[in-house]
Amino acid sequence: MSERKIRNMEEFAAKSGVSRPTVSKYFNDPSSVRKSTRERIEAALERYDFRPNLYAVNQNRRLTKNIGIVVPNVADPFFSEMARNIEGLLIDAGYSPSTFSSHGSRDHEIEILETLRAIRPAGVLMAPLGRASDRAKIEGFCKDVPTVLFDSNIEGVGAAFIGSDPFQSVPLMVEYLCRSGEPPCFFEMPPVNPNANKRREAYLWAMQDLGHAPHVVRVEGSGWDFEDIGYREGLRVIKEGGLPSRTVLCSNDRLAIGLLAAAYESGIRVGITEDCSMRIAGHDDHPFARFTCPSLTTVAQDYKSISKGSVETILNLVDGGTVRDSEREVLFEGRLVMRASA
Amino acid sequence: MSERKIRNMEEFAAKSGVSRPTVSKYFNDPSSVRKSTRERIEAALERYDFRPNLYAVNQNRRLTKNIGIVVPNVADPFFSEMARNIEGLLIDAGYSPSTFSSHGSRDHEIEILETLRAIRPAGVLMAPLGRASDRAKIEGFCKDVPTVLFDSNIEGVGAAFIGSDPFQSVPLMVEYLCRSGEPPCFFEMPPVNPNANKRREAYLWAMQDLGHAPHVVRVEGSGWDFEDIGYREGLRVIKEGGLPSRTVLCSNDRLAIGLLAAAYESGIRVGITEDCSMRIAGHDDHPFARFTCPSLTTVAQDYKSISKGSVETILNLVDGGTVRDSEREVLFEGRLVMRASA
DNA sequence: TGCTCAATTTTACGCGCGTAAAAAAAGAAT
């Protein structure tokens, strides 16, 4: 490899004894050239290391191979895992993913879309902030660029939505909690995205279905510092004596992690064993849920199916395909993960 | 804005009544054109939304404005915070950062460097995996692209290193622990990067300095699943009856989080209060350290100074500057964060 | 051998911009 540096495709074509347009064709799709030609190019590729100039390529292609990935917060392990998964799938499919994090900010989310326009992506996979999102601007973006939403939906925006089904996952947990002890109350903060709302609705529905009186504890707080909110407000609520049930279902794991810390600090033993006076459950199977004290009972989202589904949908769309009505909203089921906290 | 879409700079130049090369000059540096000209361009910019084509620009510029950021693992909140910080500083300076995560893999780290070559970055900020890194290849990369290392050093590689000083931060913690209770043992896993080694050395040094016998507990495990290793090996060590001290200093917070979980599960109360039989301290001030049970006493790294220093150094380098000998290795001090665990 | 079709080469153009050099214009100083 790399006997000498090659400057451009012209030079490389000469070395391999093939014309430049043929080399260009090869790089766009190796199988589109005759086998003998392919072998000559690949032989040259072994001797010289040449890669087509990314900028020249993208300037001239009708459509780049770029796919943008937008998540609310890469610091959140759920999204960092999703992004990593999706990136892998896209690379395998021959695309160039680039991931951006909104850091929970509405303005930043829009800025990312502006940046994305600059790289002229073939498509975008986006987990929007949700309620905080600038709907109009995102809608405008989706008109220009094929976009698939995941995790959190904005009704009527984007070509499709892939996520998990709160009306399956939450009742699953509620049913378990009711079966194994006191029916849960629901611990939530003001919803930053539609998921949170749906989870509450699903909780209410499930409780009624089981013939129990639902209790929603809504605490204050905004932004994406869920642990902090769960902790601070958890401390306050506990101090004021006031959880309506000794079983608490949190709207997500990060909130639960905060609440666990609050309970610990308040001297409340949390868990399923007899010496415990409180049970706490979460939702999402956050990577740290295994290491909380006690370990957190939760519902795992189907990471793999969601990322696989999102990628398949956007690639189909990019390839000129359309989304069938039945695929406009695809929801996967959650899986109960029983640990020590509930 | 956007009365009509503009296709290229030629067209935009016509609209603003200025020649295309002048517009080009403006976009490279607004202050390089006469004030009256600038105003005409900016007036046009208000009416039409035009942005120079990224690919055409980068193809023709001698040097792009791209700066690569490479971290071992964006899922680790420490690195995701660092990356975010650095990105902000670079954007403010007029550069385009793009962040890549090695995901703890030696091969992936090298692949990232290959990818980086493709975007022809002006410079790179890299937190290498450390011992797992392919030193030769990284060295080769640094020969072609100005590169500054941060967080974890590879001796002799890169133009400079910015990090924190374990020989300040660790003794700070050791001194505190000795002053407030039983002298600590050191809980560590096989070092994935030089930092871990240095922290152990610093521990040994500090203990001797204070006239105590050091005890290093090295547990098994590889990879970057620190919490998992701390948990599993913590369980094992506790079960075998065997921590040499009731105060444990972990080589980082993530390991400590795992150990805390192990202690909890083993029924050991951890903390500084009298009813506790064990103290655990960490290092780094991981964002979750506030929410462990009990909250984790640790040493905070100087995020801001490290990212600011890294950015200043690389930009200086990119601007053709050189690194003075005194700046080849810059270390910042850590700050003791006292919480409930030790 | 001659034919057909697909693969390849040739030729030619364009993408949108940076950049350098020379010419022209504008502004400042005399």
Add this chain to the structure above:
DNA sequence: ATTCTTTTTTTACGCGCGTAAAATTGAGCA
């Protein structure tokens, strides 16, 4: 008004590649 200086325009070229159309080549086959 003249000269000098700075800024802008003009002109011209090149970056490295995609792509389309026409010309050529080669393989497979009768």
